[in-house]
Amino acid sequence: MGPTALNPGFVLLLGIETSCDDTATAVVRDGRNVLSNVSTNQDAFHEKYGGIVPEIASRRHVELLAAAVDDALDRARVSLRELDGIAVTAGPGLIGSLVVGVASAKALALASRKPLYGVNHLHGHIFAAFLDRAEEPAYPFLALLVSGGHTQLVDVAGPARMKVIGRTRDDAAGEAFDKTARLLGLPFPGGPHVDRLAVSGNPEAISFPRHRTPEGSLDMSFSGLKTSVKYFLETAEGQGAKVADVAASFQAAVIDVLMDRVERAAAAKPYAFAVLSGGVAANSALQAAFTEWGRQTGIATLVPPPRYCTDNAAMIAAAADRQGEMVSASPATLGADPNLPFSFTETA
């Protein structure tokens, strides 16, 4: 059951996300139409409020959040009074960052007497796929969530019935991209640089290892791949290799592992629909591979645009809209949980 509409015909939620680096706010109608999507890392925010926001915000969330909430409401042209509820990331994440968002959301909910929703950050990434789109999720669907901090394959049986069926055993895919970029002398964040460089490289130039798991497991590993790149660069062959070839070959190895798990998950259970999300979903070669797989198998694929792939608050409102009473929280008792379990049935 979704949140009750105060407004005639639609539900208006404010989203707040402060789980790690970014301070983000958004106003979303019906879990789908993004009326505003603010991140304090955006240039537009800097121009309006001035000042330099460090890469790693965390405690800076305290100073930035009130302005970011105002900005989201302004841009959406709605007042706090018109909202049907406030959705906030309750975890997982960095405790010092999470508490700022949760405390602010509780205060706003109390002051405005609006319902409060405590959302799992990772569920937000999954429902990001439906922002600004006409499609509604057709359950069950498969979601591949790939970012700097997380790499998970998820069976989504319903808005609040989700299960991780495969995950990284060590480094997240995005971390492997960033660390490989650093080995190649590329600036941070490395993912987009590897992506651009790989376009002019040969993905078959170097045969980097693809992680395999035992039969029946959909888990992944990217730590060994990163180490292989480093080792290769130290060899005579590596020192003479084209950087673009190394980037393309590394990227191909990551994509092969991810797509192998996607294919195996889809072979084990019939899915009509699959979502690719998280920061690494912005990688053009991964998107191409995922979309091509969908074309070949007849499984409809959905990849959100980059602004909804990276951490954002619109996705938190999108998840709350669909999860409704499952994530309904009391402004008196909602707490930030850095280890918030992925499944509702798991106990912390």
Place this chain on the structure above:
Amino acid sequence: MRVVRRVAKDVQTVAGAARELAVTLRAGDVVAVGGPLGAGKTTFIAAAVRALQGSDEVTSPTFTFWHRYDGTPPVHHLDLYRVEDDRDLATIGLEEAFTSDAVVFVEWPERAPALLPPKHVTVTLDGSGEQPRTIEMLLP
């Protein structure tokens, strides 16, 4: 101060050294785990956490800075890879991880030496790729 040195030709031996250390750890202990990219820092800590708690869920906190494993004792796994300077450190709040009831592991400790208490265990891994790893543990 006691120095323990091990040479590991495979992951199992790295894990063995981590277990060897883990049995000596008590609540309140801090372990700085240093070494270059790909040396096996996360692998080492994962094995130590497994030995302490039986948890099989240890992943790299490079992007997320801080992973917590509830258990007896609780374990905090910090990663300073993305910390550029002390100003960054002040905004993240990692100092709150150092509590007397928990064991704390810190990857990339050289990025913020001031974060660590003066008395801590130092583990240094070296080597990469197919090379054997050298593991040096300085126990207080």
